[in-house]
Amino acid sequence: MTDTYLPDDRHTGAEPVRPGPLGRLARLSFRRRGMVLLAWLLGLGLAIGLSAGFGDENVNGASLPGSDSEQAQTLLNERFPAQAGDRVDVVVRADDVAGSQVRDRIEALLRQMDGMPHVAEVEDPYVTRTAVSPDGRTLVARVYLDVTNPNDMPVEDTGKLLAATDEAEGEGLEIALTGRAVQLAEAPQGSSTEMLGLLAAAVVLLITFGSLVAAGLPLVLAVGGLLVSSSLVGLVAAVVDVPDFAPLIGAMLGIAVGIDYALLMVTRFREWRAVGLDQEMATVATLDTAGRAVLVAGGTVLVSMGGLFAMGLSIMNGTAVVTMVAILVVMLAALTLFPALLGYLGGSIDRLRLPLGRRRVVRVSADGHVVPAVGWVRWSRLVQRHSALASAGAIALLVVLAVPFLGVQFAMPDAGNAPEDTSNRQGYDMLAEGFGPGTSGPLLVVADLGRAEGEMALKRLHAELQAAAGVAAVSPPVVNAAGDTALITVVPTTGPQDSATVDLVHSVRDTVIPAAVEDTGTQAHVGGRTATTIDVNSSIVDRLPYLIGGVVITSVLLLLVAFRSVVIAVTAAVMNLLSVAAAYGVLAFFLEGGWAGQLIGIDSPAPMAGYVPVIMFALLFGLSMDYEVFLISRMSETWVRTRDNGQAILTGLAGTGRVITAAATIMFLVFAAMIALDDVTIKSFGVGMAAAILVDATIVRMLLVPAVMRLLGRSNWWLPRPLERWVPNLHVEGRPDAYLSARDAETSTPAPAPAPVGS
Structure with a gap:
């Protein structure tokens, strides 16, 4: 295709539209679509082959480097x-x-x-x-x-x-x-969770677009990304510890984000076709506008997940890498595979329509811009008219939802939280009934006897442990063949999840052991699964503020660069924090059991594993920023053109409301599919993520954001003068008017009448 020309007032003639890097990549992928598809197939085969030859297995459980429980485990392994x-x-x-x-x-x-x-x-x-x-x-x-x-x-x-x-x-x-x-x-083998998520997404896409071709494009993109990223998990596991729950989280995140990104771009592509661009130029314009939003949105998710490295735990590193790989693969697919697919299917995007109600149209104004849907325009005006009430009500509701998190109990779910019909749960209950609740979570005290005084220290340690408060039973010391190490099993009077067991572990470490081994050269450590879990949970909870602070600051800087506005960056961070807090509260409420817990298969109070809110925060903050970028980029597009804050809010909300609603519905259903699994930790992720997506896409994005932006007025777009020369202009909104002008220059015809392409 020849260059499309943009009229230039400085001289007679025209200047060609020069797409940005994403537009040029889209043009290359469009024209070399066969090679792009072949490259993706070869990449998939290579990923499968490398994982089969060099991949490793996932791990179960975690240890904290340098902790007392890890030192105990090291002695056990060696002796x-x-x-x-x-x-x-x-x-x-x-x-x-x-x-x-x-x-x-x-x-x-x-x-x-x-x-x-x-x-x-x-x-x-x-x-x-x-x-x-x-x-x-x-x-x-x-x-x-x-x-x-x-x-x-x-x-x-x-x-x-x-x-x-x-x-x-x-x-x-x-x-x-x-x-x-x-x-x-x-546990059920061959989980169909991913398939349930894809089926739910297919239904929503069909309702949204009403066309098999338009609905199929996001699914193809998501499945392609899922196949490649899932094949790479084995290679990731060979480098870092990958917990057994990470691949499922990575897969569900990849599906949800991939469909969301493709949904945004399919919508934008159809709008470009409606205003008169041909198939190739519409593809280029889509990547040069919506593609930029996808790049920034994906970057925020990567930044959020990167915050997990600050936790200092190998399983957090593994989770971060698996999810970041999934996001990177999806972003690469959106920027290369998607335009290649448009090369094949873009001309037929609205074919194979289904009889799903009244056919919607994309309406085009006389100046060639897409006219927002009437319903969303009315909603936007209603929110702006009552912006103070909407802001106060939304914030109050988010706070109420967050309240249950104040009483949350951090511990690792165990066999006591398994389904009642499993052998695992039945054995746990039988142990608790016959020996007491502490039998299922014994503490292993491992003593390195050291010098000749070791035997005396061991006797004293055994006696002190028997006399310690909170101890139900202490086994006789077992000495290894070399005679240099002893193992004592301590059974608490309380269960592994009880706070009294945590107090006992600290008491044994801080008081009992030092008093028993003082001046003997003997060293003793408290290990076992219960002690390890306590150490890991304590470390995670202590470091959570650092994760939140680091991710928030980095995300604010990224949004500052993306939209060149201090106010938008700061308010987005605050609203995302409110959204995450509300999700924490909803999850804590379900974990309490009762009628709400029974609805999702939690028949008794269950604790929240320490890493659940950490991973949830990283995921939710990044995904919340996705919707923020989708919404604000369309607002910014109108603001740059009109300098009218009210019009920018109206156009942005009305222009993306349907996309965000459909995307959120898909993401909600994808994560809700995880609730069907028996594992309480995976179920927790499903509940928390589904609740967060629902809250964020409704209360926050569709109500709180436009209401607050209306109250702030033109100050939304404020950038201090000293920062203007230092903050680069990424033009996240792209240059949509350039493509419209180029179309008019090329065709020398007025903008077309409304076209029935579905929206």
Whole structure:
């Protein structure tokens, strides 16, 4: 295609429109669309091949570098390798677990398990003093695995343990297995969460566009990005620790964001076609306007997720990398794959229409600009007319929603939060009933005995632990073969999630151990899953303010550069914080159980894992900025042209209201699909993200933002004079008028009448 020319008042003739870098990339992708599609297919194949050859597995759980629990785990790995691996507890209940008939059956079961794959050692419960409950009706046998990461335990091998248990049950004998490996084995395999999200998105897109072709483009973009980014997870896991929940979060985020970005660009492409641009020039103009918004929006998500690196935890680093890879792949697809697809399908974008009600049109004014939909114009005028009331009401509602977060309990959900019909939950309940709630979360005190005084220190440590408040039972010390390390198991009187257990861990570390080993050369550390979880949660909660501060400041600077306005950048940050706080409150309310929790499968109060609000903040702040960029970029486009703040608000809200509503609906449904999973942590992410998207796209973007901007007036666009020379002008809104003028110069015809292209 030849250059399109823009009339120039300085001389006779015309100057060619010179698209920005994104427009030039769009033109190249459009013209070389076959090569672009081939490159994406080759990239997918390469990603799959590299992950298969060099990828690694995800990890389960976390440790805090330099913490007391990590030092305990290091000693266990080095000097108690059999006890250092993951563990499955075999819990038995009968009228008399020590009776000869029951004993014969249990010993036969344990011998059978001892010969199964990945079983390193099976503890004999009949020689372990603390293995039988005081009433003689419950027994627990520890089965130690040769894997430290439960994800390394093949599901089929855990299934063999469960099958053997089922065979041994009956005739007055109840047996259940509990442990992280059991939880993973009982989780639904081959989750269809991503498919549910895509199906929900397809329905919304069909309703929005009414055309199979227009609705299919965002889905193709999202699926393409999902396939590539999911294939790269194994490579990421080979470099950093990737927690087992990160790939699902990355996949759902990639689907939601990919569809959102494509939805914005499909809408803009159809508008450009409606005002008279041909297929290629409409593609170039779309990337040169909406593509810039996508680039800034994606950048804010990357900045937000990058804040997770500040937490100092390997699993946070892994989560950040997985989600950032998903966003980068989606952004690359939006800027290259999308214009290539328009090269094939752009001319047929409104074909294969479905009978979904009255056909909507994109209306074009006499000067060639798209006329906003009447309904959104009325809403915008209503909000501006009552801006003070709308602002106060929206802020009050957000504060009310955030209140439940003040009473949140931070702890790691465990088997006690699993579904009641699982062996994992049944074993947990049987342990709590027979031995007390602390049995499911024992503390492992590992002592490096050091000098000759070590034996005396060990006796004193054992006695001090028995006398400590909050301790239900203490096992006799187990000394390794070398005689230089001892292991003591401490059972708290309270459960792993109880705040009293946290106090006990701190008391043992700060008081009991120092008093027992003073001047003996012995060092002791408190480890085990419960202590590790306490350390990780404490560290995360302590560092959360630094994450919030860093992400907010960086995002404000990014928006300042994008829109050259201090007020817009600061108010956007404040509103996003309100949105995130409201989402935290909604999640905390559901985790309390009760009628709300039962609606989503939480039948008893559940704690909030410390990393859930951290990852939620990074995700939500970035996604909230997405909608902010979509909205403000259209407002800025009108402001640059008219210098009328009221008109800018009206045009921006009316021009993006339908896009943001459709995008938010899709994102809401995508994340809501996670609520169907049994894992409480994944369910928490689903509830929190779905609530946040709903709150942000309705209360914040469609009500609070335009109302506050109306109150602030022209000061919305204020940039201090000293900053004008230092802040670059990115022209996020692009140069839409240049393309309209170029069209008129090329065709020498007036703007077309309203065209029925659907909107």
